[in-house]
Amino acid sequence: MGDEIMTTQKRGLLLVNLGSPVSPLTKDVRAYLQEFLSDQHVVTLPKWFWQPLLRGIILPMRSWRSATFYQHMWRKDGSPLVIYTQKMQEKVQKRLPNWDVRYAMTYGQPDIGETLHDMQNAGDDQIVVLPLFPQYTQSTHGGIIQQVRDSGVKVAFIRHFYQQPQYVKILAKQVDASYQKGDYDAVVFSYHGIPSAMVKHGDPYLKECRETTAAVTKLLKLPHDKVSMAFQSKFGPAPWLKPYLKNTLMQLAAMGKRNVLIVTPSFVEDCLETIEENDVQNYQTFRASGGQVFDAVPPMNASDDFCDFLATISAEELSDVGGRTSEN
Incomplete structure (x- = not known):
């Protein structure tokens, strides 16, 4: 009976990356920076002090400069970070054919909470959230954890993998x-x-x-x-x-x-x-x-070895009976 229940459970994996502007245009870079730099896991200064400084000085000065950098590295099919994240998702999906593998961004789209709800509505019973950051720090993981908790969706959360x-x-x-x-x-x-x-x-x-x-x-x-x-x-x-x-x-x-x-x-x-x-x-x-x-040294990007690894640690996270629900 237990085996029958396990086989009917649908598993999901959400790969989470930092995010990217939707385009290298100054207005889009500004919107991205505003969301990113408004996260108190990234900038811990009091809002009453930080927000006027951010909106009045930093965004007007930094947005156009950052936009020129994005324009230099932008590809015909978009931001390299997004391109490689999509490729990782596609490759890991092939390695976990019975799973529902998706990706989301801490800032920008796809939104973490919305994607988790979509996965839940699609019938995913056990979901692993895997931030694509080997080492844990509040500045990257804090915002992800907060968004996962705000979603109300129970997940198994891989906090780091540098030690694997x-x-x-x-x-x-x-x-x-x-x-x-x-x-x-x-x-x-x-x-x-x-x-x-x-x-x-x-x-x-x-x-x-x-x-x-x-x-x-x-x-x-x-x-x-x-x-x-x-x-x-x-x-x-x-x-x-x-x-x-x-x-x-x-x-x-x-x-x-x-x-x-x-x-x-x-x-x-x-x-x-x-x-x-x-x-x-x-x-x-x-x-x-x-x-x-x-x-x-080139980053791992969507190499076969790295995608094999992502699939392996995700499967191991739910290898015990019933999986784990470490964040909600």
Whole structure:
């Protein structure tokens, strides 16, 4: 009888990414930034102080500048982040043919709550929510968790996956493929930064970034004197996790380390930070400081190995009888 019940249950998987403007036009970038920067999981300042500053100064100044960056990286079929998220969803669906696999964005469309309700209405009895961020931090996961709870839909929630052996092997394979192609003086693991105050208040992000770096370094037996960690994409005047990537690159060049390989484990797909910030801005900073070779390990994007992994950990999340409902 129990087996019959299990076979009639329909399982769903919701892949969640950050989001993207609907177009690189300034008005659409502004709308996206307003939603993103209004999330108190991202900017923790009091609304009465932050909102006038955001609407009166930051959005008018930042929107057009960000729009030029999006225009540089935009493809004919849209934003790279959205394109790769869609490809992940399609590939994982093929690997889980009896599941209902969808994707949503924390900011923009498809909306998390609406998609969860659609899945519930379609008959999904057990739903896994999988944020596409290997390391947990309030700034990315907090908004997702809040939207899931607001939806009222019971789900199993995968909080992080940086520690999964299969993920570490895939990341190490990516790094090794690039590392073997050149004679590098330094390997920099660069993660998206977060405000230092978040870590002081218990956010595990820094610890998880360090453990990610250590796991890959150990697996590949990289020389420890070549490996370092840095953080990028700082926003606003408050102190963020250090060292900042730009400062690290300038210091490496000053030390005579002119051939650098960048690894970006917190970005699973190409996006503004990998395409515009690293491939253009940080490359220019390094070259202007005397550096010569600036290579970046490609993100996982929608690789077969990564999509295999996403399918595997999603199935494992519901492998116990009845599944789990960790967020509602």
